[in-house]
Amino acid sequence: MKGEVHIRSVVAEIMNSETILARxxxxxxxxxxxxxxxxxxxxxRYVRYxxxxxxxxEDIAAEVFLRLLDALHHHRGxxxxxxxxxxxxxxxxxxxxxxxxxxxKMNSLEDQELISSASTEQSVDxxxxxxxxxxxxxxxxxxxxxxxxxxxxxxxxxxxxxRLMGKTIGAVKTLQFRALASLRRILEGRKNDRRSL
Amino acid sequence: MTExxxxxxxxxxxxxxxxxxxxxxxxxxxxxxETRLRPLLETAALAIAINLQKTVPVKAQAKSKSNFLEALFxxxxxxxxxxxxxxxxxxxxxxxxxxILTAGxxxxxxxxxxxxxxxxxxxLKITAERTRLLITxxxxxxxxxxxxxxxxxxxxxxxxxxxxxxxxxxxxxFLTRSSSGGWLVNHVPIILLExxxxxxxxxxxxxxDVQGMAxxxxxxxxxxxxxxxxxxxGRIESISGTEWLVSxxxxxxxxxxxxxxxxKVGNLVGIIAAQRANQVLVAHSITVKTVWQDLWDRxxxxxxxxxxxxSEPEIQRSASTESMPAEGDENPQPGSTEEHQVxxxxxxxxxxEVETEPTRxxxxxxxxxxxxxxxxxxxxxEHERIPKPNPTTTPEPGQGQQSTSTxxxxxEHSSKSPTPQYSPxxxxxxxxKPDSEH
Numbered sequence: 001m002k003g004e005v006h007i008r009s010v011v012a013e014i015m016n017s018e019t020i021l022a023r024x025x026x027x028x029x030x031x032x033x034x035x036x037x038x039x040x041x042x043x044x045r046y047v048r049y050x051x052x053x054x055x056x057x058e059d060i061a062a063e064v065f066l067r068l069l070d071a072l073h074h075h076r077g078x079x080x081x082x083x084x085x086x087x088x089x090x091x092x093x094x095x096x097x098x099x100x101x102x103x104x105k106m107n108s109l110e111d112q113e114l115i116s117s118a119s120t121e122q123s124v125d126x127x128x129x130x131x132x133x134x135x136x137x138x139x140x141x142x143x144x145x146x147x148x149x150x151x152x153x154x155x156x157x158x159x160x161x162x163r164l165m166g167k168t169i170g171a172v173k174t175l176q177f178r179a180l181a182s183l184r185r186i187l188e189g190r191k192n193d194r195r196s197l
Numbered sequence: 198m199t200e201x202x203x204x205x206x207x208x209x210x211x212x213x214x215x216x217x218x219x220x221x222x223x224x225x226x227x228x229x230x231e232t233r234l235r236p237l238l239e240t241a242a243l244a245i246a247i248n249l250q251k252t253v254p255v256k257a258q259a260k261s262k263s264n265f266l267e268a269l270f271x272x273x274x275x276x277x278x279x280x281x282x283x284x285x286x287x288x289x290x291x292x293x294x295x296x297i298l299t300a301g302x303x304x305x306x307x308x309x310x311x312x313x314x315x316x317x318x319x320x321l322k323i324t325a326e327r328t329r330l331l332i333t334x335x336x337x338x339x340x341x342x343x344x345x346x347x348x349x350x351x352x353x354x355x356x357x358x359x360x361x362x363x364x365x366x367x368x369x370x371f372l373t374r375s376s377s378g379g380w381l382v383n384h385v386p387i388i389l390l391e392x393x394x395x396x397x398x399x400x401x402x403x404x405x406d407v408q409g410m411a412x413x414x415x416x417x418x419x420x421x422x423x424x425x426x427x428x429x430x431g432r433i434e435s436i437s438g439t440e441w442l443v444s445x446x447x448x449x450x451x452x453x454x455x456x457x458x459x460x461k462v463g464n465l466v467g468i469i470a471a472q473r474a475n476q477v478l479v480a481h482s483i484t485v486k487t488v489w490q491d492l493w494d495r496x497x498x499x500x501x502x503x504x505x506x507x508s509e510p511e512i513q514r515s516a517s518t519e520s521m522p523a524e525g526d527e528n529p530q531p532g533s534t535e536e537h538q539v540x541x542x543x544x545x546x547x548x549x550e551v552e553t554e555p556t557r558x559x560x561x562x563x564x565x566x567x568x569x570x571x572x573x574x575x576x577x578x579e580h581e582r583i584p585k586p587n588p589t590t591t592p593e594p595g596q597g598q599q600s601t602s603t604x605x606x607x608x609e610h611s612s613k614s615p616t617p618q619y620s621p622x623x624x625x626x627x628x629x630k631p632d633s634e635h
Contacts, residue, residue, distance in 0.1 A: 032269055036262050041253040049248050058254065062261035069268050100290070130247040137244070152245050155215055158208065173204055177237065184240040 021082060025072055036065055039083060042154070043090050049153035050094045050145065052134060060093045067093075084164040091146045098138050136186040144179035147172060206230055207237065214242050313353050314411075315364035336429040337445045343427070351383040358415045366417060367408040369425055371472075372399055382407050386416040399424075404472035427478060430467045430491050433460055441480070443468055449479045458485025465491050 023031045044061040051057050067089050071077030078085035137145055143165075150161045162172040206227050213223045220238055224231050309318040309325065326346050333339045350368035357364060370383020380387050382405060399405060399422070409419040431444025441448040448470055450456075460466050465486045470478040486494070 027269060029266065029269060033262065033266060036265050040258045040261060044253045044258070045248075045251060054254075058257040058261070061257070062264060065261060065265045066268055069265065129243070130249070133243050133247050148244050152241075152248055155212075180237050180240045180244070183244065184236055187240070187243070 018080075021078065021080070024082075025075070025077070027072060032069075035068075035082065039086050040065070042083065043086055046087050046090050046149055046153045047094055049149050050134065050137065051097065052131065056097055060090060060097060063093055064090045081164065081166060084166060087150065087164055088146070091142065091149070095142060095145070132187065132190060133183075136183055136190065139186050140179055140182055143175055144182065147175045148179050148183070151176060203230060203233070207234065210234060210238055211241060214238060215245060313356055313360075313362070313364075314366050315357075315362065335444075336431050339429065340427060340446065347383070351385060354385050354411055354417065357411045361413060363411050363413050365408070366411045367406070368417075369404065369406045372403045372405050373401055382417075382422075387422075388412075388416050388418045389422070402473055424471060426469050426471055426481065428467070428469050430465065430486060430494050433462050433464050433466055436462055441483075446478060448483075449473075449477050450483070451479065454480045455482040455484075457482060460485050467491075467494060 020031060020035075024035060040061060043064050044057060047057045047060045047064075048054075051060070064086055068077060068086065137148060140148070146165065147161060150156055150164055151158075156164075158169050158172055158176075161176075162169045165172060167175070210223050210227070214220065220235075220242060223238065224234060227234060305318065305321070306325075309321040312318040312322050326342075326349075330339060330342055330346075333342055347369040350366075351370055354366050354368050357366065368383065368385065370385070373381045373384070375381050375386060380389060387407060387409065404425040405422050406425050407417065407419055407422050409417045409421075411417050429444075429446075431446065434442040434444070436442075439450050441450055443466060448468060458464075458466075460483050465488065467482075467484045467486050467490070468478075468480055469482045470480045473479050
């Protein structure tokens with residue numbers, strides 16, 4: 001496990017190196033295909049952590065890489081931190097998705113999905129609880145959501161998270177504690193609401 | 198230091214929870230931090246628990262990669278916004294947005310239609326009504342609309358009473374007497390303070406605009422009250438005695454009506470008229486207009502200005518009929534009168550600038566239109582004003598002193614006309630001075 005994490009960080013370092021990014025900016029197909037191979041799973045797991053809708057996760061993960069191409073075509077995009085850029089873009093897209101979902105008020109339909117998907121993998125109770133947690137996370141600030149997803153979608157260390165977010169370790173620690181405290185408040189609030197009903 | 202230690206312990210606990218070690222067991226090692234750690238770790242455990250699916254669907258990854266590379270080699274491959282697929286996808290969201298927008302507009306419209314004075318949507322309602330009036334070109338329709346809106350104002354006041362809300366209101370209607378002798382405007386009881394009524398002489402059947410405060414007892418305390426004058430331009434369709442038909446509207450013309458120009462059938466005229474109780478418009482003035490003047494009057498931006506200047510005639514008033522008591526009339530306050538407030542004057546042909554007390558002698562034609570507008574003294578003018586006229590004094594350019602003093606008198610006369618020479622006031626009248634000189 002530890003070795004795997006180590007290799008990944010080394011690869012990330014190589015991928016983030018100036019030369020890789022410079023060649024990506026020249027739209028080198030080999031480099032770009034490598035970037036997709038390397039980061040698709042990371043992005044997918046990040047999105048999957050925040051969304052329970054598998055189809056939406058696939059769409060968003062694919063969209064993240066198309067956005068990268070768009071940015072490179074327009075001479076924008078990441079300067080140093082490629083993985084941070086990809087995950088940041090994924091975070092925005094997830095938020096957009098949540099917002100549009102709330103706009104559509106498709107909740108009743110999702111309950112159906114939830115129950116049908118739950119019967120295979122997990123108990124309905126567990127599915128309910130996970131959904132509560134996801135919706136509570138959605139109520140956090142974007143940074144707080146991002147820090148929880150970075151830390152818990154994969155076993156990332158504080159240092160790695162700080163690097164991906166472009167923040168100091170201290171800032172990430174504070175952000176993470178605040179996120180957990182807010183999340184707890186929201187979950188307790190919802191529990192009390194249910195009890196009072 | 199302890200904070201750093203706490204952070205390290207927290208990270209260690211997280212690692213153990215990720216490995217699946219139960220929380221209680223994790224916390225056992227750090228009893229001194231348990232109270233702080235437990236809530237954080239419990240929540241963190243929930244946040245970790247939602248991370249169920251760690252496998253990445255290979256098919257999805259392959260599809261994404263092929264799309265990605267296709268978009269790389271063919272940048273335009275990415276469907277433009279007008280492509281059928283994108284349109285189909287966005288059609289639903291566009292429909293939703295349209296529905297929300299329409300619903301919002303309709304709801305705001307409906308909500309504002311029910312708004313009452315003091316509500317936040319009320320100004321919207323008033324603006325909407327004004328806009329409808331502005332864009333209605335046909336005078337008949339405009340009068341009908343105006344009547345509808347006036348009725349709406351009164352309904353609002355009654356709604357406010359029924360909800361026991363007291364707020365500033367403005368409405369309009371015919372002035373009537375209640376059985377107890379109080380005044381009603383469109384059946385709404387109003388209270389006229391002495392201050393309000395001092396310069397006002399209204400009578401039953403007048404169509405008035407009222408602004409005031411709706412009180413809890415179901416009355417409106419009036420801040421100001423004024424005659425409603427309808428103003429419009431139209432073409433004279435027929436003239437039969439006192440009954441004129443102008444652009445489909447019946448107008449009554451009486452001896453008090455000012456006829457400017459020589460209105461004949463077919464002429465374009467501007468009409469200022471008062472509404473009477475029997476739904477008849479009584480003309481105050483009928484002015485022949487050129488096409489250009491008519492167009493100019495129709496420029497919306499100019500309309501208020503036109504109204505302001507033409508609303509002055511509404512302060513003319515005949516005192517021959519029974520009128521509302523005007524308590525303050527024996528103490529006129531020249532210059533302090535509002536434009537629209539009304540003086541009781543004896544002469545129906547007085548011009549609006551001359552707001553004097555009722556005892557004043559009729560001024561005749563001395564302040565006719567040209568006399569007011571041109572400051573050059575005219576012999577006729579002098580005749581009227583100076584009992585012993587000396588026709589040579591005014592127009593002679595050689596008599597410098599006289600000719601310069603005359604415009605001064607003129608100036609004094611027009612600006613201080615409320616202190617007239619014929620009034621029984623102790624002040625010497627301005628016209629007495631030249632008189633004594635002669």
